[in-house]
Amino acid sequence: MNTAILGALVGLAAMSGVLIVAGRMRATAPPSLALRVALHRGTRTLDERDSGPLSTYVSLLKPRMLRSSEAAVHRLDAAGRIGGIVRLRWDQLTWGGSGLGVGAVVGWWAIIKGATPLALVLLPAIGAVLGVLLLDRRISAQAKRRRARIEEQLPDVAELLAFAVAAGESIIPALHRVSSMVTGDLGDELATVVAEASTGVPIEQALRSASDRMGVPAVERFVDGLVISLERGTPLVGVVRAQASDARAVQQQALMEQAGRKDVIMLIPVVFLILPTVVVIALFPGLRGLQVLTS
Numbered sequence: 001m002n003t004a005i006l007g008a009l010v011g012l013a014a015m016s017g018v019l020i021v022a023g024r025m026r027a028t029a030p031p032s033l034a035l036r037v038a039l040h041r042g043t044r045t046l047d048e049r050d051s052g053p054l055s056t057y058v059s060l061l062k063p064r065m066l067r068s069s070e071a072a073v074h075r076l077d078a079a080g081r082i083g084g085i086v087r088l089r090w091d092q093l094t095w096g097g098s099g100l101g102v103g104a105v106v107g108w109w110a111i112i113k114g115a116t117p118l119a120l121v122l123l124p125a126i127g128a129v130l131g132v133l134l135l136d137r138r139i140s141a142q143a144k145r146r147r148a149r150i151e152e153q154l155p156d157v158a159e160l161l162a163f164a165v166a167a168g169e170s171i172i173p174a175l176h177r178v179s180s181m182v183t184g185d186l187g188d189e190l191a192t193v194v195a196e197a198s199t200g201v202p203i204e205q206a207l208r209s210a211s212d213r214m215g216v217p218a219v220e221r222f223v224d225g226l227v228i229s230l231e232r233g234t235p236l237v238g239v240v241r242a243q244a245s246d247a248r249a250v251q252q253q254a255l256m257e258q259a260g261r262k263d264v265i266m267l268i269p270v271v272f273l274i275l276p277t278v279v280v281i282a283l284f285p286g287l288r289g290l291q292v293l294t295s
Contacts, residue, residue: 005118073085074212074213075139075140075143076088076139077212077214077215078146078213078214079139079142079143079146080142080143080146081139081142091135092132092135095131095134096128096129096131096132097128097131099127099128099129099130099134100124100127100128100131101124101127102127102131103124103126103127103128104120104124104127106123106127107119107122107123107124108120110123146185146214147214147215147216149184149185149186150184150185150216150219151216151219151250151251152251153182153184153185153186154186154218154222154247154251155244155247155248155251157178157182157187157190158222158240158243158244158247158248159244159248160178160181160182161174161178161240161244162237162240162241162243164178165236165237165240166240166241171203171230171236172194172197172198172203175190175193175194179193179194186214186219189213189214192206192210193210196209204230204231208227211223218247221243221246222243222246222247225239225240225242225243226239226240226243
């Protein structure tokens with residue numbers, strides 16, 4: 001038997017064993033807290049948990065390739081990508097087709113170099129899967145960067161909204177004024193809220209929808225404060241000012257944490273670049289003098 005085919009069979013057997021062990025561990029693992037709450041509410045059953053080796057392999061790819069439409073739309077909204085699920089499917093087809101083409105070219109080149117014809121089947125399939133996974137990684141990175149930008153913009157927007165409300169404007173004109181003054185992702189979301197409120201959608205529902213689209217915890221707390229104030233009729237000025245102060249405090253805490261992480265990273269060039277250079281400069285005259293004396 002060919003050595004390559006034997007190695008492929010051994011690798012397939014090893015992977016099958018790993019999948020069987022992983023499936024057994026998932027089947028016998030105790031339910032998580034979220035699953036216990038779901039069971040208590042009656043929204044999920046224990047039979048819904050997959051336990052076989054094949055289902056374990058599918059579950060590894062499902063969060064990226066077989067995601068439901070609702071979850072996919074939520075991720076697209078968080079990333080700020082327009083077009084909805086239709087554009088996502090076209091992007092998946094494009095990236096998967098590109099990976100398929102690259103895999104086919106690599107497989108044909110491998111066959112020319114003497115590889116087995118099996119490479120022409122496996123490499124295009126692997127390329128297509130990698131293309132879809134790279135698209136998912138790109139969308140996740142876009143969503144992460146967008147959330148970071150929104151968190152940075154929230155304190156300024158909250159303070160501007162507090163000034164507008166303190167000047168005597170109601171919530172919708174204040175949101176309209178702030179959305180026309182600021183630029184960026186949060187300003188676009190506020191403009192969407194104002195447009196939905198202008199078409200008859202309740203302002204509370206429009207704010208909740210925007211908060212769900214952005215998926216930022218700080219924005220969710222800010223929207224919760226606004227909605228509770230509007231529903232209970234409490235003074236909006238004090239609530240908005242308190243929310244602006246909380247957003248500024250959260251931003252300062254995030255900056256302190258980021259500075260702490262950067263402090264550790266800054267030690268790398270100091271320890272591995274600057275310090276060795278200083279040591280070499282300090283020891284070089286002495287070493288040179290010893291060489292002169294010994295010679």
